[in-house]
Amino acid sequence: MKILHITPSYYPATKFGGPIFSMKIINQYLSINNYIEVITSQAGIKKEINTCFVDKIKVKYLPYYFNENFTFSPKLITYLIKNIHKFDLIQINSIWNFHFLIGTIFCILFNKPYVLFPKGSLDKNAVYANNKTIKLLYLKLIIKLINKSASIIYSSRLEKNDSVDGIDNKNCEVIANPIEKPKKTTKIKRQKIILYLGRIAKNKGVAELINQFIQTKLEYQLIIAGEIEDVKYYQKIKELSKGDKRIKLLNNQNTNKKSKLISQSFCTILSSIVNENFGNSIAESLVLETPVIVSSKAGISEYVKKYNCGVTINPEKYSLVQAVEFIEKNYTKYQINGKRLVIEKFDAKIVVQKINKLYAKIIKQHYD
Known part of the structure; x- marks a missing residue:
């Protein structure tokens, strides 16, 4: 053809x-x-x-x-x-x-x-x-x-x-x-990191995620990494974050850096507050056996729910603490199920x- x-x-x-x-x-x-x-x-x-x-x-x-x-x-x-x-x-x-x-x-x-x-x-x-x-x-x-x-x-x-x-x-x-499976993967020690990886935009619910996080006493680091789509919104994110040393903002990451960041994270989160067709960062995480927290507004959430490889949240009302606790209790199960999802669907x-x-x-x- x-x-x-x-x-x-x-x-x-x-x-x-x-x-x-x-x-x-x-x-x-x-x-x-x-x-x-x-x-x-x-x-x-x-x-x-x-x-x-x-x-x-x-x-x-x-x-x-x-x-x-x-x-x-x-x-x-x-x-x-x-x-x-x-x-x-x-x-x-x-x-x-x-x-x-x-x-x-x-x-x-x-x-x-x-x-x-x-x-x-x-x-x-x-x-x-x-x-x-x-x-x-x-x-x-x-x-x-x-x-x-x-x-x-x-x-x-x-x-x-x-x-x-x-x-x-x-x-x-x-x-x-x-999603392409990496040819070679080096085992990286997991750290207490909750990772958001994606565009910094209003529809992604990043400000809402930060507000949720700063109200918790979670002994985790929240890393926000991605392309800045809206400069004014990014300034708002910076302002929200500066009072909490647990929050780190990074620029958009290249493929290698992104894979390393996912591999060392405890979990990744997609907090979209409006519908989005898929959610590539979640699929990329599952490839690297990193459990996920995903908004029900993301198309990929139907796969995560069906294969039971992470936590699906209502972005308008959710408990970040509860979502993290679910992953802590089911970590290995989510990793195994996520791997199966990737093989069968992605x-x-x-x-x-x-x-x-x-x-x-x-x-x-x-x-x-």
Whole structure:
């Protein structure tokens, strides 16, 4: 199969969080038996790149204008006119951007099947939280483009069930985000650390987590590490934290540092206060046999609950002390169950095998 991936941003634009990593892994494993090419923008790239190879996959980064979120890129039109006919199937992730709009239109014009990875962009919260009126108008314009897709791949049932009204989910699939198991792991001594690893943003409930923590007498360190999405919110976090020596704030961590930090932590926590499609930091923790505390607002919570590999909390009302006590009592059990969950649901080979099978079926049906 020849697959073209159209996306507004791509690795190394890690500031956009989990979807960047999950799509990178999907492409990496799909490319083993297929030809993959990525067309994206320079959004989120610190150093300007035009074309390079990521995991031996050709990635073309086009310049964009105006808003980083919409990524208006006229050169995308030129690229698609010249190249879209070469591919059997197009995969597109995220909805609220120029790449989705032009990508889907060209797929229809050139009779190419396309698959959507919304990555949370079809959640009700994504529509209603900011610029609601503009988004609802835009949604009315693009709803047919969404529903003409050959399939929509959601990361969890929560993401699917929370999709906005009008989405035709009859051809949808629920396939978890893939996680790569580390090739070599060095045993690191566990420390009394509760780790939050993710973007520093309001919807992640970081301020609420800190408020919870400072009211306890837990003899643990709380480490907050991640990309600063909102500078004003980060200043609020700093202000909340400075009176408690148990709290440590770190910058965004690279892959190696992140793995080391997870491995030495007692547990990781995802405290999201609004729905999010998955929760990659939780999956990364389970790979490294670190038990988790996860908000019921995160799509991955359904997996954690089913496999009993951590504590699921209601982010609006929970006891951090109680959650930690549950993990202390069930530590080994949570580690064993988490390992089983990773093997059965999150392993990159298994996840991409499902996607590959789906793509082959779509192509066969479309061109026969």
